[in-house]
Amino acid sequence: MMNLKVYSHFHKEFPVNLESSWLVPTFAALSEAFAYSPEKYTNITKFGGGINKFRWYYSAKTDEDGFLKAMGQQATEYWMLEQNPNVDYIGCSTYRRYLMVDSEAPKNVAKMFMDATQQSADYLGSDRMGESILEYMQTADVLTNHSVAVNHSIESQYLESQPREYWDKFLEAIDNLYPDYRKHLTWFKQCNIINFETCYVMRKQIFRKYATEFFEILEYIFKNSSNVYPTVQTTSEPLPWRYPGFLGERFFPFFMYVNNLKKIQVPLVVLQ
Secondary structure, three states: OOOEEEEEEEOOOOOOOOOOOOEEEEEOOOOOOOOOOOOOOEEOOOOOOHHHHHHHHHOOOOOHHHHHHHHOHHHHHHHHHHHOOOOOEEEEEEOOEEEOOOOOOOOOOOEEEEOOOHHHHHHHOOHHHHHHHHHHHOOOOEEEEOOEEOOOOHHHHHHOOOOHHHHHHHHHHHHHHOHHHHHHHHHHHHOOEEOOOOOEEEEHHHHHHHHHHHHHHHHHHHHHOOOOOOOOOOOOOOOHHHHHHHHHHHHHHHHHHHOOOOEEEEOEEEEO
């Protein structure tokens, strides 16, 4: 068995390598809103527990599927944290995004595109790709897609399209829960580096630290926000209830920085 598991979060049917020894397609829907075949996808809410620990914060605002859609990839990440698979390397992605680890592929691009065919999915989930990931991980703590520089600070960039309340509670949570991180917050607010569409593989003990901290931060936000499930568009963001994922994109590079992690960045592949 390959010493690697990468969990790919799906919200609809899409080509995937079902024979992969390391890629696990997951979905989160209690009402089976999508016609998933149980033998093809792992229903991460089927077995109880999981991200539904946070469901009651949303109970007066939306139904179960609304909550799970709001959590998105974070539902799979919480399930990964609970399941604690017996491998040394663990990662997460979404249904049409992969890390390009083929040694023959160009490395000097941030993103590349491939046709969303079964052939593409089989190639990206092949043993060859899994072995390449493991080779990278021999010298890295984290393998991820390229970070990008935005035109201004990530704080101002976030606030251009997102409600301020969640950002302020996010910073407050870091300050209150992780005093060792406090000295980095001024830098964090002013830096302009971010990982959009985050895909990653980490050493498992690092993932467990990362996920534990992020979900403690999310729970702090849920407990201390006036409206945990915003449905009214008050900014340019058409999906304001997806703020857990948007905050995750900002916490990820911050976590790598403050923990001085050795990272290798490769192109992101998007199937379209």
